[in-house]
Amino acid sequence: MNNFRVNNPLFMQFQKLVTIIRANEWWAFKGAPVLATAYATASIFNIPLLSLWNSLILLLISLSVVAIYAHLLNDLSDQDEDLIAGKSNALVGRSKLFKVISIVSCLFFGVLSISLGDLIKLPLALAIYISNWLIFFTYSIPPIRLKQRDILGVLADTIGAHLLPNLFAVVWIAHVSERQIPLLWITLVGTWSLASGLRGIFWHQIKDIENDRLAGVKTFAVQTSVKTLHYFGKWIVFPIEVIAFTGMLLVSNNLLAGVFLALYLATVWLRYYFWKIYTVIVLPFANRSTILTEYYILFYPLAFLVISVWHNWLNVIILIAHSVLYFNCLWIWSRDFYVLFRWEIPIYLNKLQVAKK
Template sequence: MKLFGIIRAPEWWGYKLPPLLSVGYATALTSGTTLYHVAPLFLFFLGSLAIGAVYVSIINDITDIEEDIAVGKTNRMANLSPLWRGALITGCLAIGGIFGYFMWPDIQTIIFYTFAWMSFSLYSLPPFRFKERGLLGVLCDACGAHLFPSLLMVSGISYTVGMEIDYYWLTLVAIWALMFGCRGILWHQFLDRENDIKTNISTFATRIAPERFKPAAPAFFAVELAAFGAMLKHVNLIAVWISLVLYAVLVIIRYSRYANIPIILITPRHKHTQVLMIDYYQTFFPLSLLLAASFSQPHVWGLLIAHVVLFPSNIIVPARDYWMAIAALYRQLRYS
């Protein structure tokens, strides 16, 4: 079994990490720091968060083995011996501990890093298993995957560049990350709702009908957008607003050409969908920050290229959709 298959890297690498890096880029830019000079720091935090994502993927699969087998779902841990499973968990904890050691003496960042790992563990592992405790599970996953890692980026970057933490910025990032995280796990839970019901897994989504929760979804999204809009205003770069317009064009292209319905978090049955703002957070936001910095700071082009190399599909897929739409428009104009 390939390593990337075991750690489920394709399921989180390009989805979870770029938004977190964006927070780091934006924090450095608002501090007046040259991004190129702190590029090794981005790589360090990327590694520290990646090993946390590996850990949560492994413990999620291990604790879900019986349920996944019951519904015929592939589980990457099922064919591994208990010894190998324990070795993988121990290895993740050891590597995470090494990253934590090198964060010393930045106590605040270490706390955020530790809380992220604690949230991962509480969500999946018995006897806590917050995954099956309704709203508590939603908050736990959101904190582990988004809130604490985002706060870690703000705290860690600020500490390293010798800047006092901007608590207004930290608050905006916290609100946005928590709401975005809640929306993400709720989308996932409602998508898995039928399988969870079959296996008697009591998540938040199994306790409430999608139709009943659907009216509440815009409230989550409104708070998320309000916080993120304030973040963009705080960053104060025209590039992020231009990229927002380009993202809106992409949403329209995907809806008109592929019937991908924009949704907040509840996926309609038998419909192709696109979760609103996901592509912006994963692709447009980090690229716009790096592009803006590359015109005003030396050598940031190198960091931009590194980002593209690390997350190629995030750029290739939207670029393909733009290209197909432009080619179709060209053909239409040519033959009309």
């Protein structure tokens, strides 16, 4: 199977495309939680997910186009810095025509998304969507280039990558469901997405701090310190994130999400106990995972998908489609869970019995 992948031209082209658009950095980490917010919003409105299938597809496509545009724009602006720091950049060595076509294609599909979604008739959703495009432009392109403007760069990345996509999901689902947006719900979603996004960009900037220093990129981490970001992320941002997300689960009245949270935390503890895989809040280190990231990617959407199937079995179509789109996330957790309960725990219990004898 691996040999087929290596030698298959179609698969190789697909891999090149994934590398160019840096899908591994946003497809699961940012895409799945936004879809989960859409599922959760539909749950609050008591709308069957299957009736929203076309709206969910449009939501995924429209936000994916923004994500691709953001990463292409960032690579386009970071070419010189990445060369100095020795970082990979998918646009280095590409022709000017390729770069222009890439950006223009994104803009074309963005306009197409606005047209297909009829966002002209929905000013709030249109404003959020256009703002999402503009903020990534100001983040990357000189002379504004917020990326190098201290805390403004952190806020721009967080707002563009997390806050606006989640707000767009809430507004879009409310629109197609013909329901009023609950103020408490959109406030909690906004607070959670902003806080979780801040923690994510802190992690990213700390991870890249040496490369950024070498390249002369004045990120917030470079101009302050790792200690500052760690303290702020751990003791201020993370508690706000947890409180807001807890509020979301309470408002949505999804008990299964709580059960899944317990299952996730148990998995985290078992990985640490048997494999010494540590879980961190902000600081990136080898053999460490970031707390709640896997939950947001895997269990947050699954909690609402499973409940939707419980209420209407036809929603299993959406559950299957989502599982296929994010199969790798489900596979990694399932593999670990199987190995832990099939081998690690039985071997440990057996050792205890032998020790007692």
